[in-house]
Amino acid sequence: MPPRKKKPADQAELFTASTPKEIQAILWKAADKLRGSMDANQYKEFVLGLIFLKYVSDAFEERREQLAKELAEEGIAEDRLEEFLEDQDEYTGHHVFWVPESARWSSISANAKSGTVGEVLDQAMDAIMKANPSLTGVLPKIFNKDNVDKKRLAELVDLITDARFGGSDDKPAQDVLGEVYEYFLGNFARAEGKRGGEFYTPSSVVRLLVEVLEPYEGRVYDPACGSGGMFVQAAKFIEAHRGRSHKADISVFGQELNERTWRLAKMNLAIHGIDGNLAARWGDTFADDKHPDLKADYVMANPPFNIKDWARNESDPRWKYGVPPRGNANYAWLQHMISKLGERGTAGVVLANGSMSSQQSGEGEIRQALVDGDMVACMVALPAQLFRTTAIPACLWFLAKDKSPGGVKGQKAAAADRRGEILFIDARDMGEMVDRTERVLTDADLAKIAGTYHAWRGTTSAKDAGETYADVPGFCASADLKTVQEHGYVLTPGRYVGAVEAEEEDAEAVAEKISRLTTELYELFDKSDQLAKTVREQLGKIDD
Amino acid sequence: MTEMMEVSAPSLSLGAAVLPGEWNWSPLGEVTLGIYDCPHSTPKLTDDGPYVVRTQDIISGTFRKAGAARVSRETYLERIKRAVPTQGDLLYSREGTYFGIAAEVPEDEEVCLGQRMVLIRPDASVVNYRYLRYWLNSPFMASHVHGSKDGSVAARLNVSTIRKLPTLLPRLVEQAAIAETLGALDEKIAVNERIAVTADELALALALDERWEKRIRLGEIADLSKVQQVPQEMSDDLVDHYSLPAFDSGKAPDRCSPLSIKSGKFVIDSPAVLLSKLNPEIPRAWDVVPDGSVPSLASTEFLVLVPGLGISTHELWSVVAQRKFLEELAAKVTGTSKSHQRVRPAEVMETEVVDPRQFGEVGGQIRSLAQSILAARRESKTLATLRDTLLPQLMSGRLRVKDAEKIVEDHV
Numbered sequence: 017m018p019p020r021k022k023k024p025a026d027q028a029e030l031f032t033a034s035t036p037k038e039i040q041a042i043l044w045k046a047a048d049k050l051r052g053s054m055d056a057n058q059y060k061e062f063v064l065g066l067i068f069l070k071y072v073s074d075a076f077e078e079r080r081e082q083l084a085k086e087l088a089e090e091g092i093a094e095d096r097l098e099e100f101l102e103d104q105d106e107y108t109g110h111h112v113f114w115v116p117e118s119a120r121w122s123s124i125s126a127n128a129k130s131g132t133v134g135e136v137l138d139q140a141m142d143a144i145m146k147a148n149p150s151l152t153g154v155l156p157k158i159f160n161k162d163n164v165d166k167k168r169l170a171e172l173v174d175l176i177t178d179a180r181f182g183g184s185d186d187k188p189a190q191d192v193l194g195e196v197y198e199y200f201l202g203n204f205a206r207a208e209g210k211r212g213g214e215f216y217t218p219s220s221v222v223r224l225l226v227e228v229l230e231p232y233e234g235r236v237y238d239p240a241c242g243s244g245g246m247f248v249q250a251a252k253f254i255e256a257h258r259g260r261s262h263k264a265d266i267s268v269f270g271q272e273l274n275e276r277t278w279r280l281a282k283m284n285l286a287i288h289g290i291d292g293n294l295a296a297r298w299g300d301t302f303a304d305d306k307h308p309d310l311k312a313d314y315v316m317a318n319p320p321f322n323i324k325d326w327a328r329n330e331s332d333p334r335w336k337y338g339v340p341p342r343g344n345a346n347y348a349w350l351q352h353m354i355s356k357l358g359e360r361g362t363a364g365v366v367l368a369n370g371s372m373s374s375q376q377s378g379e380g381e382i383r384q385a386l387v388d389g390d391m392v393a394c395m396v397a398l399p400a401q402l403f404r405t406t407a408i409p410a411c412l413w414f415l416a417k418d419k420s421p422g423g424v425k426g427q428k429a430a431a432a433d434r435r436g437e438i439l440f441i442d443a444r445d446m447g448e449m450v451d452r453t454e455r456v457l458t459d460a461d462l463a464k465i466a467g468t469y470h471a472w473r474g475t476t477s478a479k480d481a482g483e484t485y486a487d488v489p490g491f492c493a494s495a496d497l498k499t500v501q502e503h504g505y506v507l508t509p510g511r512y513v514g515a516v517e518a519e520e521e522d523a524e525a526v527a528e529k530i531s532r533l534t535t536e537l538y539e540l541f542d543k544s545d546q547l548a549k550t551v552r553e554q555l556g557k558i559d560d
Numbered sequence: 561m562t563e564m565m566e567v568s569a570p571s572l573s574l575g576a577a578v579l580p581g582e583w584n585w586s587p588l589g590e591v592t593l594g595i596y597d598c599p600h601s602t603p604k605l606t607d608d609g610p611y612v613v614r615t616q617d618i619i620s621g622t623f624r625k626a627g628a629a630r631v632s633r634e635t636y637l638e639r640i641k642r643a644v645p646t647q648g649d650l651l652y653s654r655e656g657t658y659f660g661i662a663a664e665v666p667e668d669e670e671v672c673l674g675q676r677m678v679l680i681r682p683d684a685s686v687v688n689y690r691y692l693r694y695w696l697n698s699p700f701m702a703s704h705v706h707g708s709k710d711g712s713v714a715a716r717l718n719v720s721t722i723r724k725l726p727t728l729l730p731r732l733v734e735q736a737a738i739a740e741t742l743g744a745l746d747e748k749i750a751v752n753e754r755i756a757v758t759a760d761e762l763a764l765a766l767a768l769d770e771r772w773e774k775r776i777r778l779g780e781i782a783d784l785s786k787v788q789q790v791p792q793e794m795s796d797d798l799v800d801h802y803s804l805p806a807f808d809s810g811k812a813p814d815r816c817s818p819l820s821i822k823s824g825k826f827v828i829d830s831p832a833v834l835l836s837k838l839n840p841e842i843p844r845a846w847d848v849v850p851d852g853s854v855p856s857l858a859s860t861e862f863l864v865l866v867p868g869l870g871i872s873t874h875e876l877w878s879v880v881a882q883r884k885f886l887e888e889l890a891a892k893v894t895g896t897s898k899s900h901q902r903v904r905p906a907e908v909m910e911t912e913v914v915d916p917r918q919f920g921e922v923g924g925q926i927r928s929l930a931q932s933i934l935a936a937r938r939e940s941k942t943l944a945t946l947r948d949t950l951l952p953q954l955m956s957g958r959l960r961v962k963d964a965e966k967i968v969e970d971h972v
Contacts, residue, residue, distance in 0.1 A: 330633075378608065526768050533762040540755045544936075547748040551943075554744040557737070557962045558950070 040199045046175050047200075050168045057276055058158060060204045064197060065156040068283045069140060070176050071193040072113045073121035079112040104147070111289055113151070119143040121177065128173040134160035137169075154282040194248070194288045201243050201280070216242060217318040217366065218402055220447075220457040221410075222249045225316045225364035227466035228394070228414060230477065232258065232426050233265040234313030237356055239301045240349070241270035241294065244281035246316040248288050266314075268292035271299060271306045302348060303327035311358030313425050318366035319349040321410070322532070337385035341377030346370070351382070354391060354415060360425045362393070363415040369397070370528055372411055372507040384505040387438070387497060391415050394439040394469055397509040399447045400527075401455040409527060411509075414469070424475055432474030432485070438500060439472045440509035441465055441492045468492050489514050574700060574728075574956040583730045583957055588680070589723030591687045595680050596643040597719050598673035603639060605629045610636040614674035615653035618663035621697045622750070623651060623671070631672065639672035643679050648689050650680040652696065655716035660705035662696035664689070678722060687729060690739035695727060698955050728955065737961035738954045745947040752936040752943075756811070759936075763929040766922050767878035772914045778880065779909035781871055781916065785864040787827045791818035791857060800851055801825070802834060802858040807846055812941050813856065825857035826864045831873040834862040835880055837902045841890035845881035847873055847930050851938075863905055874930030875916035875923050885913050 047063045054062065080101060087100050100106065104114045117123060119140035127136045137159035145151045159169065198219070205216035222245050231250045238246045247268045254262050268290055272278040278298035285292045295306035326345040334355040340348040346367055353363045372395065374380065386392055393416035400409050416423065419437070421430035443465055447455040457465075470478035471485040472494060478484075487493045493512040503511050589595065603612050609630045611617075617628045631639070645651065645665045653659045655676035662680070665671060673679055682689040695701060704726070705717065729735065791799065800813040801821055828834075828850050836844035838861045850856035858864055867876040879885065888911050893901035916923065953959035 526765055526770055530762065530765050533758055533765060537755065537758045537762060540751060540758060544748070544751050544755060547744065547751055550744045551748050554741040558741065558954075559960045559962045 040196055043175065043196065044200065044203055046172055050165060050172060054163055060208075061156040061276060061279065062158055062164075064200060064204075064280060064283060065141065065158075066137075066172065066176060067193060067197055067200065068155070068287060069119070069124070069137070069144070070121055071197075071287050072115055072144060073119070073124075074193065075112050076107065076115040076120065079107055079110055108148075111291070113144065113286070114147045116143040116147050125173060125177045128170045128177075131166060133170050133173060134164055134166060151282070151286070154279050156279070197284060197287050198245075198248070201245075201284070217245050218454075218456065219245070219249065220462065221318070221366060221398070221402055221412075222246055222316075224396075224457060224462050224465060225366075225412065226250055226253045227462055228412075228469050229314050229316065229362055229364050230470075230475070231266055231314040231316075233262075234267075234425060235269060235310065235358070236266050236314045236316065237269045237307065237310060237312035237353075238315070238317045239271050239352055239356070240317050240319040241272050241281055242277055242318070244270060244284040244290075244292070244294070246318075247285060247290055247292055250314070250316070251288060251290050263289065264291070269307050269310055269312065270294045271301050273298060273300050300327055301352060302329075302332075302345070305352075307356070310356055311361070312356050313358055313361050315353045315356055315361065315363035315365070315415075317349070317353060317363075319345070321368035322346060322370065337389065337391075338378055338382035340382065341379060343377060344374075344379065346374075347379055347382045350386070350413065350415070354386075354417075357415070357417045359417060360423050361417045362425070363413075365413045365415070366410055367413055368528065369409045369411050369508075370525065371413070372397075373525070380505065383507065386415075387500055387505055387507070390419060390435060390497070391417075392438050392507065393419060393434065394441065394472070395507045395509050396441045396465060397444050399444050399455055399457075401449070402447065402457070421474075424473065427476050429476055429479070430474075432472065434473060434494075436497050437494050438497075438507070439469060439492065439494050440507075440512040441468060442490065442509040442513045444510075487513075578957075579728075580730070580957045580960070583728060586686075586727050586729055587723060588725040588727045591683050591692075591727055591729065593681045593683050594643060595678055595719055595722055596673075598675060598677045598679075599639050599642075600675070603629075603631050603635050603672075603674060606632045606635075609633055610670035610672060612636075612639070612674045613651050613663075613671050613677060615656040615658060615661075615676050617674075618651055618653060618661055619658045621661060621663055621693070622746075623663045623666050625666075625669070629674070636670065636672050643681065645671050645673070645679055648682070648684065650682065650689060650693055650696070652678050652680050652722070654678050654718070654722060660696070660702060660717065662693045664693055676716075678719060680722075686732070687727070688732060688735040688739050690743060691735035692727070694739060694742050694951060695955060696725075699952055700728075700955065701725070730957070734961065741954065741961055742947055742951060745943050745950075749940045749943050749947075752940040753810075756933045756936045759929040759933045763874075763878050763926045763933075764881055766926055766929075767875075767882065767914060767916070767919070769882060769884050769914055772918060774915040774918050775912040776915040776917075777909065778865075778911055778913050781868045781913075782833070782865040782876055782909075783868065784905060784909065785826065785828075785832065785866050787829070788824045788860075789827045789855075789857060790824050791821035794818040794855070796855055798854045800854055800856045802828065802846065802848060802856065802862070804836060804838070804844065804859055804861055807834075807836075807844055810937070811846065812937050815854065818855075818857075821857065824860065826860060826862065828856040828858050828864060830866060832858075833865040833867070833873050833877045833880060834858055835865055835908065836861055837863055837905065837908065839890075839901055840886050840893065840903050843881060843883065843886050845877055845886075847877035847881075847934070849873070849934055863908060871916055872923075872927055872930075874927045875919060877930065878926045879913040879916050882914070885911065888912075 050062070051059050083101060083106055084097065087097055092100060107114045124133075124136055124140055127133055130136075138157045141155040141157050145153070145155050201216055202219070225246070226249045230253070232254060236247065236250050238244075241247070247270065250266060250268075251263050254265060258265070268285070270281065270292060272281055272294065275298045278294065281294055285294070293307070297306075299306050323345045324343050326348060328340070328342055328348070330339050334352050335348075336355070337351055338347070340346070340351065349367070350365060350371075353365060357363060371379075392413065394412075394414040396412040396414070398410050398412065403410060419434040421433050424431045443457075443461070446461040446465075447457045449455050467478065467481065467483060468485070468491075471483040474485075485494070490513055493509075493514070495512045499512070500507070605612070607630065609632050611625065611628045612631045612635075613623055614629065617624055643649075647665055647667045649665045650662045651665060651671070651673070652662045653676060659676070680692070682692050730738070796818055798815055799818045799821070800815055802813045806812065806814050828848060831849045834846040834848055836842070846862070848856070848858075865876060865880065867873050889903045889908060892907045892911070893903050919926065950959065954961065
């Protein structure tokens with residue numbers, strides 16, 4: 017007796033799933049089965065490409081239905097309806113990508129079982145790129161390859177078809193798919209471990225940057241934008257505070273070094289309905305600055321920590337505070353961002369803890385120049401394990417072009433005069449563990465840190481909340497430049513907020529050192545193995 | 561290539577080797593595009609900037625960045641006027657305590673010549689620069705160069721002498737093959753040393769003071785071993801000699817005849833940690849596992865520490881090699897002369913260290929790192945012996961590299 021045909025288990029599960037979270041988890045599990053012989057990078061593009069395709073198609077259908085309704089209301093005759101419905105401008109004018117018939121999900125899903133699904137998907141990607149020049153070179157065409165399991169691909173297409181991504185009244189389809197996209201990005205980052213950190217910053221860290229900087233309007237820039245998480249969070253912030261229609265109050269500028277990550281970012285922005293300028297290509301921020309004339313109001317970034325091999329040009333005009341050492345780009349990132357700040361511009365940067373105290377190769381002098389130049393507004397020491405992808409403890413640098421009462425962008429009322437002062441926040445005890453290895457900052461933590469900053473700076477949001485600033489031993493302290501000088505320009509918050517022993521600071525530096533040395537050692541082992549092989553080959557060639 | 565000039569090299573002996581037919585002698589000046597002397601001014605050193613290569617930086621035949629001096633960009637530009645050292649050129653010392661040694665210009669660093677150095681720019685159409693480096697550093701050349709000193713005290717080679725240095729050249733393919741074989745060994749040695757240095761640093765970081773609470777007097781976890789032996793009275797052919805100079809020049813013992821060792825030494829008959837009581841501020845803590853095949857002797861400038869029950873020498877080493885511990889010892893030194901200050905053994909044993917018995921899992925990590933350090937250094941020693949054995953054989957044509965020989969045969 018032939019086996020009874022039954023629906024794949026995932027699909028059955030999907031019908032009982034009720035929350036978006038469950039849907040995401042089921043999809044993730046299903047997609048994971050496709051991994052097979054693909055490498056992590058390809059697989060990531062593969063799955064995210066599919067979700068993106070579903071998104072453009074859904075958004076298109078939504079617009080199409082709406083258009084049909086509008087046209088009917090305008091009294092357009094039924095027989096002429098089709099002509100208007102196929103008018104590209106009606107879509108692109110509403111920030112909806114034009115999706116040619118063959119690329120619509122309905123047509124893909126109809127072909128899912130045909131065995132040519134890979135081909136159909138590649139053609140769909142191609143058709144969408146041709147119809148929408150802003151997506152040129154962005155979408156992956158990797159579905160019709162030998163290493164793709166056609167049967168599982170068809171199952172996944174089915175699953176995506178069935179999943180209820182459809183929007184409801186308060187949540188358009190766009191948001192639901194945006195969340196799915198982010199959920200997948202986060203999961204990929206975890207699955208890739210250390211290397212995942214290259215394209216993904218944990219969302220509680222990004223939210224903290226956004227809550228402190230409050231980018232309501234103006235130019236937002238991220239020189240190491242990864243998959244574009246900073247921009248998505250900034251847009252969400254505006255939506256939450258000002259409403260959906262204000263999303264366009266910011267313009268977004270980014271640059272990303274890695275080609276694949278750059279594509280993920282382009283898709284991520286598109287899926288969240290953000291018009292951003294990520295340049296026509298990926299590129300190295302140090303060697304090939306894609307936004308040379310940009311003056312940004314807000315810079316937010318999580319650049320790669322402690323990178324050794326970077327394009328260093330000693331006479332680069334960006335090194336206003338001193339030439340960064342060859343062996344570490346941390347101070348190159350900081351100075352690059354400062355060079356991009358417009359009048360009253362502010363920046364929030366995630367960096368390795370070492371950056372707060374390093375004295376090697378002139379970094380101490382650069383930090384001194386930054387402090388003496390009154391560029392540093394606030395330093396935040398973060399708890400450990402926020403980044404599942406790296407053991408290196410991290411901190412936040414907030415830089416400000418203008419710390420005077422008139423220096424807060426977009427604010428008419430006078431703020432506090434913080435010239436010659438730096439706010440130190442020690443948040444190392446904050447956050448809660450979500451599982452054995454990962455910690456997140458809670459909403460309350462974010463509110464406390466950002467609230468402290470705003471109270472100190474005297475921004476409107478602090479005034480509205482009726483908060484005033486005071487030092488809290490063990491948590492925050494505002495120090496004048498003289499005090500910072502006395503501490504040898506070391507910016508580790510623990511030194512200023514008190515109540516924390518100096519030994520702990522050193523323990524952090526040790527943790528960082530151990531992690532760095534471990535990585536180095538593993539690389540050397542690999543190299544040693546290779547060389548052992550070469551030695552064998554060479555000695556085998558000697559005639560004796 | 562035109563016919564090369566026949567070179568007579570009376571002071572250069574290749575032993576009894578009969579050269580393969582297609583090998584040629586040529587004066588160095590004829591197989592190079594230039595030999596450039598250094599500026600004779602003394603360079604002003606700075607903290608940052610391009611490296612200035614001095615004779616002591618290339619003693620090992622490789623430019624060692626550690627300890628190398630730097631100059632300002634202006635000085636650099638001044639010093640590269642005659643020629644810009646680029647990859648493929650050789651740095652060559654022509655005078656000084658150590659001279660007649662060649663090293664490659666590093667690939668990724670700007671360097672200029674220090675005093676008593678020349679830059680050799682090989683003509684790539686006739687000579688492989690790597691081969692040329694091995695040739696210049698070969699024992700044949702060493703005895704030739706040192707034999708051609710004119711008897712005066714200052715040992716030096718002038719540029720015209722360098723131009724005339726006899727250079728033995730196989731066909732280019734064979735030069736490349738020889739350089740590749742010897743190079744593979746050298747690269748493995750280099751990466752082994754980096755493994756040892758990195759693992760060393762990592763193990764010490766794991767045992768670092770800040771990470772551990774409990775302290776204990778050293779005397780409670782280790783004993784001093786004081787068994788002495790007069791090497792001259794030993795009947796063994798070879799011994800491993802753990803001396804301060806051996807520690808300083810690569811942390812590997814000298815294997816030598818006991819007759820060559822003058823005074824009495826400590827006997828190391830089980831794994832031990834050697835700790836220098838001379839100038840303890842210079843960190844010299846040596847994790848030693850004696851090679852059972854020959855006796856091991858240690859200089860009496862060392863204390864021979866034998867770990868107590870339940871502790872390995874590796875863990876013991878990781879706590880006594882800590883900077884903080886050594887600084888405490890340095891504070892307890894006695895002696896008038898700055899260069900010969902010693903700490904009394906009893907004082908050492910009274911000083912507190914991190915108690916390694918609290919290490920738990922970390923103890924295992926430290927042990928495996930220490931073992932990989934020992935293995936890497938031991939392997940390097942073997943590799944270096946192999947290289948030094950092969951080099952004169954390959955360079956005189958007594959041993960040939962198969963592929964190269966085959967290619968050469970096909971073309972003859």
